[in-house]
Amino acid sequence: EAGVTQFPSHSVIEKGQTVTLRCDPISGHDNLYWYRRVMGKEIKFLLHFVKESKQDESGMPNNRFLAERTGGTYSTLKVQPAELEDSGVYFCASSQKTGQQYFGPGTRLTVT
Amino acid sequence: AQTVTQSQPEMSVQEAETVTLSCTYDTSESDYYLFWYKQPPSRQMILVIRQEAYKQQNATENRFSVNFQKAAKSFSLKISDSQLGDAAMYFCAYTPMFMYSGGGADGLTFGKGTHLIIQP
Numbered sequence: 001e002a003g004v005t006q007f008p009s010h011s012v013i014e015k016g017q018t019v020t021l022r023c024d025p026i027s028g029h030d031n032l033y034w035y036r037r038v039m040g041k042e043i044k045f046l047l048h049f050v051k052e053s054k055q056d057e058s059g060m061p062n063n064r065f066l067a068e069r070t071g072g073t074y075s076t077l078k079v080q081p082a083e084l085e086d087s088g089v090y091f092c093a094s095s096q097k098t099g100q101q102y103f104g105p106g107t108r109l110t111v112t
Numbered sequence: 113a114q115t116v117t118q119s120q121p122e123m124s125v126q127e128a129e130t131v132t133l134s135c136t137y138d139t140s141e142s143d144y145y146l147f148w149y150k151q152p153p154s155r156q157m158i159l160v161i162r163q164e165a166y167k168q169q170n171a172t173e174n175r176f177s178v179n180f181q182k183a184a185k186s187f188s189l190k191i192s193d194s195q196l197g198d199a200a201m202y203f204c205a206y207t208p209m210f211m212y213s214g215g216g217a218d219g220l221t222f223g224k225g226t227h228l229i230i231q232p
Contacts, residue, residue: 003156004156033219035219035220035222040224041224042116042221042222042223042224042225043203043205043220043222043225044222045218045219045220045221046219047219048218048219055218056218056219059219091157100147100159100162101159101220103149103156103157103158104156105154105155105156106156
């Protein structure tokens with residue numbers, strides 16, 4: 001069984017540019033989560049999808065971040081325009097209805 | 113708001129010895145889950161062990177065990193017979209039970225992590 005995958009593994013962009021991160025959950029997992037870890041700080045929850053619906057997006061930092069999960073399969077997280085403080089590692093996780101969360105390898109975003 | 117605190121940014125242990133990683137948390141909930149996740153270098157984060165707050169018995173998974181002190185809101189991880197493959201970042205995490213089991217569990221609250229070094 002394939003695990004959670006994320007693309008790209010690393011992205012370097014300039015301030016003001018746009019970046020889109022992608023997460024492919026484990027097949028059959030309705031729940032999909034996005035987290036972010038800024039250097040030296042905790043991993044912070046960003047939002048949670050149940051299928052294609054946003055269950056909780058209370059962790060999204062601001063309106064420069066847009067997450068989608070069309071069709072309830074893969075998800076994208078777009079940052080537009082990117083700021084320096086957006087640098088960090090973005091993790092995606094998925095789970096079955098009441099199961100543990102399985103994490104992807106993360107996307108390291110560097111904004112210069 | 114719930115918080116999770118890992119006070120040890122880095123720990124080092126000799127191979128085959130035992131090490132304990134500390135974690136404290138703050139919550140007003142009575143029912144919740146606690147987790148230890150491990151992230152090896154350049155690899156995915158994986159679940160090491162899970163503890164349900166309503167269970168008094170400490171969870172154990174092979175060489176990994178926890179010391180769960182609910183009143184003290186403490187949840188330490190003990191790794192026995194440390195192996196080189198145990199070298200990783202270890203994260204303590206929390207979620208309220210009603211969220212975790214409710215078919216739409218919300219996100220985990222994590223600590224900052226402890227970098228565990230295994231000395232050969």
